[in-house]
Amino acid sequence: MGFVNKLMGGRKGNGEDLPSATASFATNTADGAIDTLGTIVRTMGEISFDIDDGAPEELFPTQCTELACHVENGAPVPSLDIAGSNDGERRWGHVRRFYIDRRQSERDFVNSRMADYRGVVEDLVGGLREIAQRDRETEFCINRNLKSVEAAVATGLLPEIKATLNQTIRNIAESLAQQKQDYEKRISEMNQRMSSLRQDLLSVREKMSRDSLTGAFNRGAFDQAIIHCLNINFILNQPVTVILLDIDHFKTVNDTYGHAAGDEVLRSVGDALARSFIRKTDFVARYGGDEFAVILADTTAANSATLLSRFYEYVGEITVPYAPDGVRLGCSSGYTEVIPGDTVESIIKRVDSALYAAKDAGRNCYKYAEAEVETIAAKSA
Numbered sequence: 001m002g003f004v005n006k007l008m009g010g011r012k013g014n015g016e017d018l019p020s021a022t023a024s025f026a027t028n029t030a031d032g033a034i035d036t037l038g039t040i041v042r043t044m045g046e047i048s049f050d051i052d053d054g055a056p057e058e059l060f061p062t063q064c065t066e067l068a069c070h071v072e073n074g075a076p077v078p079s080l081d082i083a084g085s086n087d088g089e090r091r092w093g094h095v096r097r098f099y100i101d102r103r104q105s106e107r108d109f110v111n112s113r114m115a116d117y118r119g120v121v122e123d124l125v126g127g128l129r130e131i132a133q134r135d136r137e138t139e140f141c142i143n144r145n146l147k148s149v150e151a152a153v154a155t156g157l158l159p160e161i162k163a164t165l166n167q168t169i170r171n172i173a174e175s176l177a178q179q180k181q182d183y184e185k186r187i188s189e190m191n192q193r194m195s196s197l198r199q200d201l202l203s204v205r206e207k208m209s210r211d212s213l214t215g216a217f218n219r220g221a222f223d224q225a226i227i228h229c230l231n232i233n234f235i236l237n238q239p240v241t242v243i244l245l246d247i248d249h250f251k252t253v254n255d256t257y258g259h260a261a262g263d264e265v266l267r268s269v270g271d272a273l274a275r276s277f278i279r280k281t282d283f284v285a286r287y288g289g290d291e292f293a294v295i296l297a298d299t300t301a302a303n304s305a306t307l308l309s310r311f312y313e314y315v316g317e318i319t320v321p322y323a324p325d326g327v328r329l330g331c332s333s334g335y336t337e338v339i340p341g342d343t344v345e346s347i348i349k350r351v352d353s354a355l356y357a358a359k360d361a362g363r364n365c366y367k368y369a370e371a372e373v374e375t376i377a378a379k380s381a
């Protein structure tokens with residue numbers, strides 16, 4: 001059955017049968033649009049370039065191939081943690097957000113590279129010009145002095161020759177010292193330029209590790225940060241807490257008040273998280289779709305619960321755009337403390353089960369998942 005028919009069950013929105021000519025036109029158009037979108041998404045992966053964001057080079061092409069299948073038939077996208085659905089429903093919000101973020105990262109990358117190349121070329125040309133100029137001056141100085149030595153030798157007077165040689169040696173030494181000084185200055189300027197390039201690169205990296213909608217870190221940055229935290233926990237034995245949070249009924253927000261309202265809600269939740277977890281080491285990331293993850297280094301689960309209760313106060317103040325008064329947003333969260341022997345998978349599994357427990361308990365609450373030490377020890381043995 002065609003795409004429109006699949007969506008509408010062969011009926012118009014008001015329940016009447018679609019006139020067959022209109023239905024087949026709409027079906028052909030929608031199927032064509034889906035095919036075209038799938039091809040575009042696949043091609044973007046096939047003809048892609050590395051944007052130096054720290055992710056493996058093959059990740060983006062894989063994501064595109066999976067997203068193309070998702071667009072075409074609702075297949076799951078494992079590389080982005082998007083599950084498939086039985087009725088073929090697409091996660092259009094994910095697809096849209098993924099390509100908006102990618103495009104912005106590509107633009108930042110290209111702009112920064114262009115600026116780098118222009119700067120380096122200008123520096124190089126300027127440096128070569130100065131060196132050539134200085135070399136000409138040194139050459140001129142040496143020739144002039146050699147001529148005076150020749151003239152002195154021609155006189156045959158020893159004191160004259162000696163004085164001229166002394167002067168020549170002084171002149172050439174001065175000229176070479178000046179040349180050395182100029183080169184050193186030039187090298188130090190180039191070093192400064194290189195270090196400012198490095199800074200630029202770091203700031204582009206920082207931008208590329210952010211989710212453009214909420215300003216929180218993105219999933220790639222989270223995946224790196226959690227490994228870092230596991231290492232810190234292993235070396236320093238400091239408590240680390242991980243929180244996973246999902247907005248309640250977010251799909252309904254999108255469906256009822258529009259995608260722009262959904263985006264605004266995501267921004268508000270990101271903002272509430274940033275206001276609740278304010279230490280420099282607190283790490284807030286958009287985990288995907290309507291999910292956020294927080295890593296709290298050097299924080300016990302008990303302290304995290306205090307911070308979570310502050311977050312829930314802020315959540316209570318969030319209003320859903322265009323919604324009538326009284327419609328309040330809710331979030332469900334799971335949290336757990338990292339223990340020795342934990343892996344990224346064991347933490348995510350645990351925190352995910354706590355999140356589900358919060359959903360089961362009626363939503364808009366947070367639940368703690370205790371680690372089963374023996375299970376983890378057995379797994380890591």
Ligand SMILES: Nc1nc2c(ncn2[C@@H]2O[C@H](COP(=O)(O)OP(=O)(O)OP(=O)(O)O)[C@@H](O)[C@H]2O)c(=O)[nH]1
Binds near residue numbers: 249
């Ligand atoms: N507005 C907007 N929506 C998004 C974005 N990314 C994902 N989504 C949507 O977020 C919704 C996530 O909904 P689900 O996780 O399926 O479920 P839910 O409605 O939150 O249900 P529960 O989690 O069970 O309460 C989907 O409708 C996605 O299309 C985005 O960047 N902006």
